[in-house]
Amino acid sequence: MRRAARLISGGATGLSLAVLIGDLGRPGRFVHMLRVVKPTSPMSIGTWLLGAFSPLAAVAALDELSAVLPRRGADLVGRLARPSGLAATAVAPAITTYTGALIANTAVPVWHEAHRELPYLFGASALAAAGGLVAATSPAREAAPARIAGIAGAVAAQELHRAIHRRLDTVAEPLTDGRPGRLLRASRWCARTGTALLATSAIRPSRALDVVGGLALAAESALTKFAYFHAGTASASDPKYTVLPQRERSQGG
Secondary structure, eight states, rough: HHHHHHHHHHHHHHHHHHHHHHHHHHHHHHEEEHHHOOTTTTHHHHHHHHHHHHHHHHHHHHHTOOOSSHHHHHHHHHHHHHHHHHHHHHHHHHHHHHHHHHHHHSSSSHHHHHHHHHHHHHHHHHHHHHHHHHHHOOGGGGGGHHHHHHHHHHHHHHHHHHHHHHHGGGGGGGGTSHHHHHHHHHHHHHHHHHHHHHHHHHHSSOOOHHHHHHHHHHHHHHHHHHHHHHHHHHHHOOOHHHHHHHHHHHHHO
């Protein structure tokens, strides 16, 4: 299970880093962002977090591939793997939540109004995906901790969805209509399916149940992120989702 977790983490982090650099347009911009630390900017802090987490996760992942490394390199990686893994664990909660803080720190109505819950939602959804993927790629007899993490993340994510809908009220409409609504409904079904299958496998371990249930939780996480992305775009195109919250705050003041 440790091997699966390290390799998934290292691969996913490398992909995330490549996507971030791609979004910036030129690789040099990523280096330029590391010239300063701006605590008030989620993008600045996120860049530093990802820049710190990536090598730590890479070292831990390389330790699982030590058989293909030169002996001297394998020895060095072996000595660094455990402290790197522990350090990565300390940084991981910030890595999984900073994207929620980043998009909430905008004027996009759905994202901005959900600023209290969005980082926690992204973190819970990431926990569900991580637990699901590790359970799917681990021997059934070893996957119990991954199942627990995946189920806990999925349940927490669904509760946070409901909290956002209750608190945002009218502003949450883009989350129920059109493409975002379809994506969120699909994510809920994936969460329910994945949770049920992993819970069943916890009682009677089954690799097949772990694979299907784990992939369902990973799909839930992806669908959730895409749903909130498209809901934000929809809310930004309709002035009422900007005007109504401003009016309510004005009247409340």
